Amino acid sequence: MATARRGVFAGEVGMLLAIVGTLLVRDIVNYQWILVAFFLGTAIGVPLAYKMPITAVPQQTALSHACGALAAALVGTAEYYRDTPNLHGFTMVALIIEMLLGYLTFTGSLMAAGKLQEILPQRPLTYKGQNLVNFALLAGAVAIAVTLVRNPGAQSLFPFMILIALAFGVLLIIPIGGADMPTVISLLNGYAGLSAAAMGFVLGSKLLIIAGALDGSSGLILSIIMSKAMNRSFTNVLFGAFGQVQTSHAAGEEAKPVRSATPEEAAAILSAANRVIVVPGYGMAVAQAQHKVRELYDALSKRGIDVRFAIHPVAGRMPGHMNVLLAEANIPYDRLIEMDEINGDFPQTDVALVIGANDVTNPAARSDASSPIYGMPILDVDKSHTVMVIKRSMNPGFAGIDNPLYYLDNTLMLFGDAKAFVGGIVRELGGGHG
Numbered sequence: 284m285a286t287a288r289r290g291v292f293a294g295e296v297g298m299l300l301a302i303v304g305t306l307l308v309r310d311i312v313n314y315q316w317i318l319v320a321f322f323l324g325t326a327i328g329v330p331l332a333y334k335m336p337i338t339a340v341p342q343q344t345a346l347s348h349a350c351g352a353l354a355a356a357l358v359g360t361a362e363y364y365r366d367t368p369n370l371h372g373f374t375m376v377a378l379i380i381e382m383l384l385g386y387l388t389f390t391g392s393l394m395a396a397g398k399l400q401e402i403l404p405q406r407p408l409t410y411k412g413q414n415l416v417n418f419a420l421l422a423g424a425v426a427i428a429v430t431l432v433r434n435p436g437a438q439s440l441f442p443f444m445i446l447i448a449l450a451f452g453v454l455l456i457i458p459i460g461g462a463d464m465p466t467v468i469s470l471l472n473g474y475a476g477l478s479a480a481a482m483g484f485v486l487g488s489k490l491l492i493i494a495g496a497l498d499g500s501s502g503l504i505l506s507i508i509m510s511k512a513m514n515r516s517f518t519n520v521l522f523g524a525f526g527q528v529q530t531s532h533a534a535g536e537e538a539k540p541v542r543s544a545t546p547e548e549a550a551a552i553l554s555a556a557n558r559v560i561v562v563p564g565y566g567m568a569v570a571q572a573q574h575k576v577r578e579l580y581d582a583l584s585k586r587g588i589d590v591r592f593a594i595h596p597v598a599g600r601m602p603g604h605m606n607v608l609l610a611e612a613n614i615p616y617d618r619l620i621e622m623d624e625i626n627g628d629f630p631q632t633d634v635a636l637v638i639g640a641n642d643v644t645n646p647a648a649r650s651d652a653s654s655p656i657y658g659m660p661i662l663d664v665d666k667s668h669t670v671m672v673i674k675r676s677m678n679p680g681f682a683g684i685d686n687p688l689y690y691l692d693n694t695l696m697l698f699g700d701a702k703a704f705v706g707g708i709v710r711e712l713g714g715g716h717g
């Protein structure tokens with residue numbers, strides 16, 4: 284967290300230097316429009332950053348990519364009309380890559396934000412021959428691009444290439460479920476970066492080439508890490524129509540019995556433990572329970588109980604989601620342990636306390652080959668002596684599937700909102716700040 288903050292700060296300083304440096308360039312003929320854009324951007328960006336809840340950060344990121352990509356594409360368009368027909372060879376290739384990626388990332392990111400915000404249906408929309416239609420469209424754009432490189436003066440073709448790129452961005456996202464949007468957003472981030480790098484070649488700016496390449500490669504690496512953590516291949520994310528709304532409780536299906544407990548009982552079990560591993564998930568983020576979790580950590584640590592936090596790489600809805608929340612609540616960073624490192628410790632753990640996590644603890648991923656999450660690495664909470672799961676109901680999580688963990692003999696369900704339930708346990712333990 285400390286290095287992340289430093290990284291963000293270094294990025295901000297770099298950006299400030301780049302902006303000031305650009306503004307000092309003598310070629311700028313008037314500052315009026317720059318000032319208008321500056322104030323407009325600030326008026327939109329600042330309230331957006333402050334008002335957006337942390338659970339909506341993926342949507343916000345998508346909107347930022349849409350703006351960045353549109354800016355790169357518009358610069359490319361302006362360059363084309365300004366310099367044609369004197370644009371040749373390499374510059375024209377770079378300009379076309381910049382625009383194709385820029386425009387498709389613009390509409391693609393808007394679609395992704397709309398799906399995540401549930402303004403658009405989250406469901407993947409598929410039809411027969413969809414991939415064929417998409418590829419045919421892409422081939423059309425590439426054919427126009429090749430013609431334009433050979434003959435940059437063919438201006439009448441130019442708007443068609445833009446239209447195709449815009450349409451391709453929409454069509455690319457339509458078959459992908461809301462569930463896969465965070466991975467797709469990270470990929471679109473990579474595209475926006477590549478578009479900016481191409482713009483660097485067009486404008487002869489080394490800074491843009493470096494910054495764009497960094498952005499492009501980090502976006503791509505992040506999407507690969509996310510796909511791996513969900514045990515999905517890239518092609519499966521892009522063409523698999525995963526995230527289809529699934530119902531886990533078929534009508535008439537008999538409800539299996541589960542054992543549940545009250546905050547008093549949970550507090551008694553926890554205070555008798557020596558080793559506790561807390562497993563946070565998306566529900567902790569929704570309930571904003573991290574500060575209550577910190578109080579629980581304090582109350583248990585004060586009793587000499589060893590409390591650690593198991594971090595699954597895709598717990599929550601964005602990479603690092605749990606780390607950010609727990610760091611915000613000032614939980615010591617050395618208590619946060621990555622999945623691979625902590626998984627071997629569950630058999631020697633008295634209590635695994637799952638707070639609003641579901642899929643990342645689902646043992647079906649290990650044992651049920653027919654499960655949609657089969658093969659996804661999970662936190663082995665079921666191997667601990669006692670598992671306690673805080674969630675509001677028996678509803679499924681993100682993958683829309685039932686969790687056999689809840690029916691095990693060593694599992695206790697703690698039904699309730701994460702913040703309220705953890706608060707209840709803390710009160711029983713005599714901790715908290717009132």
Ligand code: NAP
Nearest residue numbers: 564565566597599601602640641642643675676680681701
């Ligand atoms: P999850 O499987 O989505 O489960 C979250 C659980 O939290 C739900 O079952 C829900 O149950 C409970 N919950 C919701 N609101 C709550 C509240 N106020 N209080 C208590 N519980 C609450 O979450 P996860 O285990 O963190 O797994 C993450 C999932 O997201 C994985 O499937 C992963 O592949 C996917 N994903 C993650 C990322 C990423 O980058 N992190 C990106 C894309 C996809 P109730 O409704 O019963 O309360």
